[in-house]
Amino acid sequence: MGLRAILRKRTEYFSIDVDFSCPEGKTLVLVGPSGAGKTTVIRMLAGLDRPDDGRITFRGKVIFDADRGICLPPQKRNLGYVFQDFTLFPHLTIHGNASFAAKDKKDVDHLLSYFGLLHLADRKPHQVSGGERQRCAICQALARRPDLLLLDEPFSALDVVTRRGLRAELKKIKDERGLSVVFVTHDIHEALFIADSILPIVDGKVDRDWLEQITSPSSPRDVQPRAVREPKLALVY
Amino acid sequence: MDLLPLYVSAKLAVITTSLLILISAPLAYLLVYGKWPGKFLFEALVNLPIALPPTVIGFYLLYLLGPQGYVGAIWREVFGGTLLFTFSGIVIATAVYNLPFSVQPIKATFEKIDPRLRENAYVLGLSPVATFFRVMIPNSINGIAAAAILVFLHSLGAFGVVLMVGGSISGETRVASIAIYEAVETMNYSEAWLLSLAFLPVSYFLLLLVNRLTRH
Structure with a gap:
């Protein structure tokens, strides 16, 4: 199936x-x-x-x-789609990006915590490392519950x-x-x-x-x- | 000195700019991302005011906005009265004349945005309209602001098209640039100097702002 x-x-x-x-x-x-x-x-x-x-x-x-x-x-x-390069929305914070299409807002905090991003939630994408940006991109895709x-x-x-x-x-x-x-x-x-x-x-x-x-x-x-x-x-x- | 022309010019510039940004942002989005037949023909039409002399645009508008023209007739049906030699008429004329000066910078701003941001919004479930408001606009604020300032400055100094459509009615269509022209014609140089001087700091400050906005 x-x-x-x-x-x-x-x-x-x-x-x-x-x-x-x-x-x-x-x-x-x-x-x-x-x-x-x-x-x-x-x-x-x-x-x-x-x-x-x-x-x-x-x-x-x-x-x-x-x-x-x-x-x-x-x-x-x-579906969730994670692009090759970092495609986070630059005008939003890490939390804003992760919750962009979230179906359940509580899930966003869980995902940010799982990927070690909770302490960076208020930062903009350009203020975090490449690995952290890509973790956030995965959070963003998963928060949609694809x-x-x-x-x-x-x-x-x-x-x-x-x-x-x-x-x-x-x-x-x-x-x-x-x-x-x-x-x-x-x-x-x-x-x-x-x-x-x-x-x-x-x-x-x-x-x-x-x-x-x-x-x-x-x-x-x-x-x-x-x-x-x-x-x-x-x-x- | 009669300050009324400065007031009319400022009012014209504020209203025209607001109107044009509301029209130009979605129009630019359609021109960048829309796929429809005849798009290049439509874009050339939007850009036509860049190529045509203001008096030529004014002449066509005189016909279109007049009682026998399509726009003038519709206006009379809906609102009553005429568009020629009214403030509403010069707003429309200035907006038409400035349309490409508003659309082109916004279009350039949209083109600079990474197309994957739009694709990312789509795969996250956003419709094209929601993507426009939630992704494109927030990431184009500086470009839109710069376009707005340029249109504001252009509208502030509008002359030929306003004269053709609005004439020179004090408090209604007599804008500062027409007042300066008339002051010079009647050799009232002190008033021409003072009115011209009013433009200088405003234009210079706003151009500095455009430079700053487009640099970041």
């Missing part, structure tokens, strides 16, 4: 053609090199870009169907230590809330840590060879053993 998507779109450099699903409460990671079309795929899921063809359903509800001319706007998809959380390389601009902390925090709260998550990254380590299943995308297509190549014994040592240590990992093709 989770997410099911068949997406086709012609871009300037290649055509995107992917078919995947993400079971309810699980994390699907779209991984691939930079410029592979991952962001376009997640933007199509969000309704920010329109596919040329295909169909998207979530919990059995059709949110896009090219044949039937159905294309729900982002506002009606009830059915599906989409994250587009949310930690790519952060240092390694902050990244690790955020990944763990995200994983924990996702499990607590039973959220379905689609996570985009070009970092295979990040993908292996977060994913319940992985969708490798290269040049707009699912590319099993690319993932096998990068996780094969001949690949750098720090990549391969992690893949082996993750027995629950399912590769989606």
